Amino acid sequence: MQELALRVGGAAGDGIATVGETFCRLFTRQGFYAFGHTGYQSVIRGGHVWFQARGSPERIWSQGDGCDVLYALDRQTVEVHAPTLRPGGVLVFDPEKFSVAPEQVPAGVKLFPVPTLQMSRKFASEPILQNGVGMGVVSALAGQPLSVLHGILTDSLGRKGTVLSQNLSASEAGFHYATEHIGALDRALPEKGGTPKLLMSGNQAIALGAVAAGMKFLSQYPMTPASSIMHWLAAHAEKFHVVVKQAEDELAAINMAIGASHAGVRAMTATSGGGFSLMVEAFGMAGMTETPLVVVESQRSGPSTGLPTKTEQGDLQMILGASQGEFPRVVLGPGSVAEAYRETARAFQLAEDWQTPVVVASDLYLSEDVQGLDREDLPALPPPASLFTVPEPMEGGNGYLRYKDTPSGVSPRAIPGQRGLMFDAGSDEHDEAGRLVSDVLSGIPAYVEVRRKMMEKRMRKLSGIRAATPPPTLEGPGDAELTLVGWGSTALPVRDALPLLKGQGIAVNYLHVAQPWPLHGEAIARVLRSAKRTLLIEQNFSGQLGRVITAETGIRFPDTLLKYDGEPFYPWEIVTKVMEVTGRVHR
Amino acid sequence: MSIAESPVRPQGPPLKVVYKSQTKATWCPGCGDYGVMAALEMAFKALKIPPHELVLVSGIGCSSNLPHFFKTYGFHGLHGRAVPVATGIKLANPSLTVVVAGGDGDGYGIGLGHSLHAMRRNLDMTYVVMDNEIYGLTTGQASPTSTLGAKTKSTPLVGVIEAPVNPLALALGAGATFVARAFSGDPKQMADLLAQGIRHKGFALVDVFSPCVTYNHLNTFDFFRSRVYKLESVGHDPSDPVEAFRRTLEWGERIPTGLFYRAERPTYEELEPALKDGPLTTQRAGLPPDVDPLKEFY
Ligand SMILES: Cc1ncc(C[n+]2csc(CCOP(=O)(O)OP(=O)(O)O)c2C)c(N)n1
Ligand code: SF4
Ligand SMILES: [Mg+2]
Numbered sequence: 001m002q003e004l005a006l007r008v009g010g011a012a013g014d015g016i017a018t019v020g021e022t023f024c025r026l027f028t029r030q031g032f033y034a035f036g037h038t039g040y041q042s043v044i045r046g047g048h049v050w051f052q053a054r055g056s057p058e059r060i061w062s063q064g065d066g067c068d069v070l071y072a073l074d075r076q077t078v079e080v081h082a083p084t085l086r087p088g089g090v091l092v093f094d095p096e097k098f099s100v101a102p103e104q105v106p107a108g109v110k111l112f113p114v115p116t117l118q119m120s121r122k123f124a125s126e127p128i129l130q131n132g133v134g135m136g137v138v139s140a141l142a143g144q145p146l147s148v149l150h151g152i153l154t155d156s157l158g159r160k161g162t163v164l165s166q167n168l169s170a171s172e173a174g175f176h177y178a179t180e181h182i183g184a185l186d187r188a189l190p191e192k193g194g195t196p197k198l199l200m201s202g203n204q205a206i207a208l209g210a211v212a213a214g215m216k217f218l219s220q221y222p223m224t225p226a227s228s229i230m231h232w233l234a235a236h237a238e239k240f241h242v243v244v245k246q247a248e249d250e251l252a253a254i255n256m257a258i259g260a261s262h263a264g265v266r267a268m269t270a271t272s273g274g275g276f277s278l279m280v281e282a283f284g285m286a287g288m289t290e291t292p293l294v295v296v297e298s299q300r301s302g303p304s305t306g307l308p309t310k311t312e313q314g315d316l317q318m319i320l321g322a323s324q325g326e327f328p329r330v331v332l333g334p335g336s337v338a339e340a341y342r343e344t345a346r347a348f349q350l351a352e353d354w355q356t357p358v359v360v361a362s363d364l365y366l367s368e369d370v371q372g373l374d375r376e377d378l379p380a381l382p383p384p385a386s387l388f389t390v391p392e393p394m395e396g397g398n399g400y401l402r403y404k405d406t407p408s409g410v411s412p413r414a415i416p417g418q419r420g421l422m423f424d425a426g427s428d429e430h431d432e433a434g435r436l437v438s439d440v441l442s443g444i445p446a447y448v449e450v451r452r453k454m455m456e457k458r459m460r461k462l463s464g465i466r467a468a469t470p471p472p473t474l475e476g477p478g479d480a481e482l483t484l485v486g487w488g489s490t491a492l493p494v495r496d497a498l499p500l501l502k503g504q505g506i507a508v509n510y511l512h513v514a515q516p517w518p519l520h521g522e523a524i525a526r527v528l529r530s531a532k533r534t535l536l537i538e539q540n541f542s543g544q545l546g547r548v549i550t551a552e553t554g555i556r557f558p559d560t561l562l563k564y565d566g567e568p569f570y571p572w573e574i575v576t577k578v579m580e581v582t583g584r585v586h587r
Numbered sequence: 588m589s590i591a592e593s594p595v596r597p598q599g600p601p602l603k604v605v606y607k608s609q610t611k612a613t614w615c616p617g618c619g620d621y622g623v624m625a626a627l628e629m630a631f632k633a634l635k636i637p638p639h640e641l642v643l644v645s646g647i648g649c650s651s652n653l654p655h656f657f658k659t660y661g662f663h664g665l666h667g668r669a670v671p672v673a674t675g676i677k678l679a680n681p682s683l684t685v686v687v688a689g690g691d692g693d694g695y696g697i698g699l700g701h702s703l704h705a706m707r708r709n710l711d712m713t714y715v716v717m718d719n720e721i722y723g724l725t726t727g728q729a730s731p732t733s734t735l736g737a738k739t740k741s742t743p744l745v746g747v748i749e750a751p752v753n754p755l756a757l758a759l760g761a762g763a764t765f766v767a768r769a770f771s772g773d774p775k776q777m778a779d780l781l782a783q784g785i786r787h788k789g790f791a792l793v794d795v796f797s798p799c800v801t802y803n804h805l806n807t808f809d810f811f812r813s814r815v816y817k818l819e820s821v822g823h824d825p826s827d828p829v830e831a832f833r834r835t836l837e838w839g840e841r842i843p844t845g846l847f848y849r850a851e852r853p854t855y856e857e858l859e860p861a862l863k864d865g866p867l868t869t870q871r872a873g874l875p876p877d878v879d880p881l882k883e884f885y
Contacts, residue, residue: 029885198884208880214872216861217679219671238860239878241870243678248704252671255664259644259675262662263683264868267675285665375881383873416642416660416676416683417868424654424661427647435610436655436663 001058001499004189005066006138009050009081010073012040015131018156019071020051022135024199024370025152026144027055031193034372037063037568041309048076055372057193061336061495063369065572068187069141071134073097078104085109088186092137094130112137112182119173123166132167136174143188146175197372202340202362202489203228205378206270206296209344211240214384215294216265219245219256224308225364226270226298250275254282254295261291262425264415266348266384270296273315274305280322283357287327287458289425290403290411292351292358294344299363301566310566311364313488313539319359320517320548328409328461330358331517335491338377339514340366345381350469352384354461355410361516363539365568366489401432405453409460429454462518469515471523476509477502482582483531485557487513487545490537490569497574508578516545521552528555535581537561537574606631606638608658619797619808620650620717622771627657627686627715629778634785641684644673646698648690649724650717650797667698670705670714677710680866681856684785685712692722695731695752706763706790708855713784713791716754717771719799720806727802737805755835755847758792759828765791766831766848770815771798772808773844780846789854796844811842818845825849 006023010016020036027034032055041047054064068089072078075098082091082100087108093100095113102111114137120129132153139149149171157164200208207229210218220230234244243260247253253269260267271279276297286293299315301307319331330350334343340362347358402423404411411432414421424430428438431450441447474483475491476498484494491512501508511527513519528534528549536546536557541564546557561577563569579585606628614620631641641659645651647666654661660683664672673687694702694716702714721739722728728741732754736746758766765787769777777795784791796811823845824830831848856862864870874880 196885198881200884204884211880212874216867216870216872217675219675240875240880241861241864241867243859243861243867245674245678247671248700251668252674252701252704255668255671256675256678258664259662259672259677260679260867261675262672263642263676263679265679266872267679281665282668289662289664378881381873383871415868417640417680419637419639422639422658422660424663426655426661426663427665428663434661436652 001056002189003054003056003060003064004068004142004185004187005052005054005064006069006071006142007050007052007067007081007084008071008073009048009077011045012047012049013045014049014073015128016049016051016073019131019135020053021199021370022149022152022156023051023053023138024372026139026142026148027053027189028197028199028372029148029152030144030191031196032057032189032372033059033197034199034370035060035062035064036199036370038368048080050077050081055189057189061491062493062571063568064496065570068185069138071138090141090182090185092134110182114174114177116174119177120170122173123169129166129170132170133174136171137178139171140175140178141182141185141188143184143191145191146172149175195374197374198378199370199372200337201228201368201370202337202366203298203368204232205337205341206344206360206362206367207232208378209341210268210294210348211236211242212341212381213345213348214266215242215268215348217243217245217257217260217267218269219247219253219260219267220270221247221250221253221275223272223275225300225367226272226275226296228368229270229296250278251282254279258282258286258289258291258293261293262289262415266292266352268294268296270298272298272300273302273318276315276318276322284323284325284327285427286357287323287329288427290355290458291425292355294347294351294358294360296344296360296362298367299361301564307566309364311539311568312564312566313363313490313544314541314564316361316487316516316540316544316548319361326455327458328354328356328465329517330354330356330465331361331515332358333361333488333514333516334366335488335512335514337366337371338373341378343514348384350465353410354465355413356461361488363489366492402434403430403432403454403457405432405457408464409457466518466520471520472511472513472515474509474511474527477507478509480507480509480532482506482508482533482535482578483527484508484510484535484537485513485528485546485549486510486537487516490539493569493571493574494537497571497578500571500575501578504575504579504584506578506582506584513545516548519548519552524549525553525555528553533559533581535559535561535578537569539563539569604632604635604638606657606659608656610655612656613652614649615801617800618649619719619771619799620653622774622777623688623715623717623795623797624653624656626769626774626777626781629774630781630785633778633782636684640682641686642676644669644676644685644687646689646693647724648693648722649799650688650690651693653688667693667696668701669693670698670701673712674705674710677712677856678859678862678867680868681711681862682866686785687712687714689716690723691716691718691720691730691732695754699731699752703757703761706758706761706792709762709764709789709852711788711790711854711856713781713793715781716792716794717797718754718794719797719803721799721803723799723802734805753835754792754794756832759832759835759848763792764789764850764852767791767793767846768795768844769793770796770811770844772812776817776844783846787849789852814840814842815844816841818843818847
């Protein structure tokens with residue numbers, strides 16, 4: 001597969017994210033698919049930050065393996081990343097800052113010293129302008145015309161007059177310098193791909209999917225890697241008519257969302273594992289009061305504060321077990337940026353159809369990395385129908401039972417303001433009318449019966465949800481010698497590994513469990529029983545999805561590929577493990 | 588100001604509106620919370636608020652059971668989390684009248700943070716705290732307003748050794764725009780303060796001495812009856828924040844009730860850009876048809 005990977009690295013504060021995003025857009029504006037992966041730490045200055053922008057005329061799903069251009073802003077970048085340069089690649093650095101010895105790069109890699117600082121001084125005194133030169137250099141190496149880079153810079157710096165003109169001049173100088181000294185790499189993509197692509201992060205897709213699904217209210221407390229959902233929505237709040245409320249803590253955030261939903265609008269809260277830990281009690285209240293609620297849980301490495309800027313899928317067991325007692329919940333684990341959009345929208349529909357909380361489980365990798373997409377990947381959604389299932393007015397309303405026991409477990413829902421339908425929503429156990437059972441009445445035989453009935457009414461929803469939702473899909477060849485099993489963002493590197501394995505003559509497919517709960521146990525068992533061999537692949541220590549599948553189907557996973565070092569899977573790791581499991585290589 | 592002043596909705600329902608539900612209150616005989624229930628009913632009647640436009644939100648505690656005794660919309664949430672639920676309801680539909688009711692443990696203990704933030708936001712809602720200086724529902728532990736030295740189930744040896752919080756002083760510090768205190772022994776004064784609080788455009792705190800006759804034998808009806816005096820009887824000016832603060836510090840032989848402080852400040856709902864076109868519940872949902880939401884991603 002034709003592809004090109006541009007990598008930049010430096011210290012926090014060096015503007016790495018901006019440079020990285022610009023590299024991605026060099027691809028997407030020219031009609032190539034792209035994937036942008038960022039590695040950073042929880043510091044605002046200092047620390048090591050890097051970004052890999054990978055482009056291809058074909059769909060790509062991950063950061064891939066290795067890079068072709070490395071633009072190193074500091075010595076550490078050379079130490080960490082030079083070994084990943086592929087033959088034919090180029091290391092760009094400024095000899096004024098540090099020197100690089102030829103032994104520091106793999107065979108077949110060129111050193112390309114560029115006096116970026118010296119060149120940028122012609123246009124401005126701020127050292128940050130060196131990136132203008134650097135971006136020009138990399139564009140030339142990537143074989144993309146200067147006009148594309150200038151278009152990107154004009155759009156991002158548009159209003160900042162002199163800054164823009166300085167950057168245009170600096171990048172032009174860099175572009176010509178590289179053209180004169182090296183020219184485009186052999187691996188460079190053609191000048192033009194297909195139609196221009198969108199460039200979007202998982203969190204942006206979640207936010208957009210939520211608005212498309214009719215969300216009117218978001219309450220959130222900042223926490224990496226969920227914060228950018230709030231940032232994007234806050235910036236668009238007026239345009240999309242959404243109330244974005246930064247709460248005083250996560251306890252407030254989820255309770256506010258429940259209040260807004262109770263009052264009749266689609267509402268969401270978003271957080272990471274630490275914040276979700278604080279939300280747990282109210283999460284159960286959404287189940288008990290049968291209030292539709294969408295919670296985005298973007299996981300990062302735990303436990304506790306863990307690795308705040310590193311990825312993991314370690315919260316599945318917590319999400320499945322969160323809150324005391326039993327109530328129906330849905331957990332979705334989207335496996336791409338486009339899926340994040342669609343699954344978030346689906347979460348709102350499920351929450352409302354079944355009047356219960358739905359979790360969209362993302363993680364830092366999916367939430368923050370960016371992917372190039374086609375417009376068709378994000379289909380427009382029909383405007384949501386009315387949220388209320390009780391016709392208005394229902395004068396008198398004495399017969400109205402908010403928690404009526406129905407065959408599906410879902411009861412007609414009224415909202416405050418509707419005439420004659422007044423009821424109490426209670427976190428205590430209650431009867432069909434919403435009257436309190438606990439405290440005074442529990443234990444009395446008639447109310448023992450009410451409790452049993454109300455539990456069964458709520459829990460009944462689970463089988464309905466399972467029946468109404470699609471079972472997981474098997475991706476790749478039907479006849480495979482190995483079936484990978486995973487959920488959520490693991491799908492990204494797996495989708496890049498499958499063609500590599502095919503290239504090695506190994507047929508492997510992937511069971512993508514995009515809905516870990518309620519689990520489609522029977523459908524999964526059917527796939528697993530007919531699989532020649534399985535490999536459980538998860539970004540956690542104990543194989544949490546695997547444990548759920550085992551509990552639901554009795555099927556165990558003798559072979560596992562589990563990663564919990566904070567870094568996402570790289571396709572080569574998956575390939576290596578598969579070769580080992582299928583007996584191609586022996587360790 | 589009298590309770591009979593012009594109602595919130597002049598064209599409101601005729602006199603025979605029922606605010607109380609069929610559910611009988613389950614408080615101990617003589618509990619101060621009965622007075623709060625009576626005063627709230629008087630206030631609703633006086634303001635002629637249609638019951639379906641009223642939402643009573645509470646947490647957990649004896650006092651928090653109150654919504655069940657009214658036939659309005661009600662949300663009986665979690666211990667300490669009534670205020671954020673009410674915030675969500677109010678932001679979704681500012682045309683509703685939102686009244687939060689709960690105990691001192693609920694609002695000044697586990698939920699204190701939410702209370703203070705709601706005050707500084709100045710959401711248009713009324714918060715009635717049935718302050719009995721004890722945890723009633725959990726059978727008599729110390730609360731954040733329990734008196735120094737008070738012996739309770741959780742402080743049986745030397746009594747409470749932490750200073751009580753001063754909710755009204757906190758409210759002033761947090762930016763509440765309506766700060767009042769009532770006493771269950773005087774439901775008419777309370778009804779008047781509640782009606783004023785509901786009519787007030789902004790966050791209204793009405794702290795109510797509502798004795799727990801079962802677990803607090805210190806702060807009894809008699810204890811308060813012999814000490815309370817009305818602020819208006821001493822010519823207190825509720826527009827003066829410094830004087831209001833001075834009055835919140837009075838405790839001991841004479842304890843003031845009435846309106847401590849009132850100010851005009853824009854409400855959160857008024858300043859929220861997304862609410863300019865009316866309640867969220869009446870706005871269209873989904874992506875607006877006239878914009879291409881994907882344009883910015885190219
Ligand atoms: C998270 C949580 N912690 C503890 C409790 C137990 N609990 C119920 S009510 C209460 C205190 C009630 O005191 P207060 O709010 O003053 O109400 P009162 O009963 O005095 O009216 C406590 C601690 C609970 N329900 N939830
Ligand atoms: S225990 Fe106290 S607060 Fe609770 S109902 Fe009885 S008297 Fe009222
Ligand atoms: Mg109390």
